[in-house]
Amino acid sequence: MTDVHEPAVRPDNPRFSSGPCAKRPGWSLDALCDAPLGRSHRAKPGKAKLAEAIELTRAVLGVPDDYRIGIVPASDTGAVEMAMWSLLGARGVDLLAWESFGKGWVTDAVKQLKLKDARVLEAPYGELPDLSTVDFARDVVFTWNGTTSGVRVPDADWIPADRAGLTICDATSAAFAQALDFAKLDVVTFSWQKVLGGEAAHGMLILSPRAVERLESYTPAWPLPKIFRMTKGGKLIEGIFRGETINTPSMLCVEDYLDALKWARDLGGLEALIARADANAGAIADWVARTDWVDFLAVDPATRSNTSVCLKIVDPRVASLEAEAQAAFAKGLTAALDGAGVAFDIGAYRDAPSGLRIWCGATVETADVEALLPWLDWAFARQIASLADAA
Template sequence: MALVAKPDLRPQIPNFSSGPCAKRPGFTLEALAGAMLGRSHRASEPKARLAEVIARSRAILGMPTDWKLGIVPASDTGAVEMAMWSLLGERPVDVLVHESFSEGWATDAVKQLKLDGARVLGAEYGALPDLSAVDPGHDVVLAWNGTTSGARFPNGDFIAADRQGLVICDATSAAFAMALPWDKLDVVTWSWQKVLGGEAAHGMLALSPRAVARLLSYKPPRPLPKIFRLTSGGKLIEGIFAGETINTPSMLCVEDALDGLRWAESIGGLPGLIARSEANLACIADWVATSEWAGFLAQDPANRSSTSICLTITAPWFAALDPGNQAKVAKRLAAVLDAEGVAYDIASYRDAPPGLRIWGGATVETADIAALLPWLDWAYAQLAQELASPKAAE
């Protein structure tokens, strides 16, 4: 491959990590000046800030009014674990696996919870499981967007409206960037550190009336750690859904979450957030359409994520390499871009096929995506030339 001229234009913000993700445009630490530092989160003013995170999140996402939304420990992982350990076991469960995090939920269901009737419906990275196999009589656990695979569910049509089971949806890299079918879901979780660029701290747990009914009628045949408990004395712990978190939150992270939510409102709420993310995907799709060496890991356009955009190297010479050398080449490509200061943290996830992963969530400017793409071509040309040299052949 001929050498490509080194681009002149650089992304203004080269942060394309898939978590923690880029801060919202124009962010400075001054935005956190009003944080309730040194205060108890149980005091009235700090508690009001936590309740404000809940209220603004509900409003932006268009969550049904009869749902509960709370702040819980340990980011999205804590929220999903809390739901699985508290709700599963009453009926069989189907776990839909198409990337590493949903594979972790399958491990929980099969090896940790040891649930009777647990079925793992799997697919390769970039694809989706056989959705026709989902049993409406079973509970379902899924990750709406494959953060490590770049594939998302395009809609909820595969979920029966008259289902008997609950649907637990890990939406950590989907919430605020994709339209979620609330009528087809019963538990929805996410973290602050993804689409709105918040700092890692607590997760968010949303429960439908059906999920609440399960909590009140079903007692899991297992001990629950304190941070997993959503009921007490046969009643829902309502404080969790009113800003009374189970353990101590960072009020600095709370202020940061509020800053991201206010920014989201300023750009038009959920429609504005979705439009920004979809524009980032479209920019990369236009480039891939003419690329001689790059393709999408998710080949079906209907299933491609607009947030975690995963690319593969399609050149024949790369395909001829063994998996170990493919991984080394892909990491080297990411390292070249990192060294130039034009793209940080875009190597594919460690368990995913070798390639690149570019975060396209709403806090990323499409202009920065556009500025990055010529650098991808430049870095690839550098690497191809390097590997074709006599020294490399030795």
């Protein structure tokens, strides 16, 4: 293979995975030393930690005082499914899907819950469905930020304030990096391992007063597993939203989440987190603008994610290959970066078009993104040289 010289500067932190994501700058195991290990999470120290996590979440995200926040099992997936199983079926539902996780919620609604009045609004990777066609007399399920496509809704202006249905929003790769308009959202879910780089397995469920009203006035036709039940005797189980979790949480993970929340608060809160993600994504955008072999998967610049930045290889020598060969080229590129120790886990999601997916959330340093970019060119040149050698 033709020799391709390595760049001189390496990222200090090569962790650009889209989940679990990089820890906050300066993190170490010492941050977890105050975790109440070997204690019941229902004892006073555990309950205090869980309540603190809820209230710090409210403070950093700017969640309205009358919205409930709960810590629930099974990451963002558990939180979304908990909402869908508990709330859907009272009226028709519009399901928006433009990447793999949105398609997963479609499968849940149509094939598992078997909702008879379910309308699916789909778009291919890189695009959004026509948001003007959404019917807000119905419930609406959507992802704010498509983690596997790098496409996000630009804002919440398309959602009316006087809607009749509920809006259920999977915001897992948007929370703490994008401005969520809670007045337009009745259910918001996310997980700790995304923008704040927390540990996996725990989800967050945020409910508006309208969502609580639905829970207390509607009983689904299907049985609910214990971990999905949020009401008892027709009333909300308020303890869930005070830190009295449905199942046993990891207090080590809770401590890690608290550490990340305090870092975010001390940094300047949501505004500072958004600025960091924007700076990271902006560094990639500047590089894409001057680089002819790569482009964003997101078609419209207004919908480009500032967290899960998805890129496609557009060089004619690669784009002209069969899909399987294109995927092999991209895998070779990411393998070279991994082997050099400069970028871990940046291949496109398995169901997405082949290419790159670089996490740019707030825990990533812009200097590391900037140091990565010449290495992307290096890895591409290596792969092109391999193509030429093979020919």
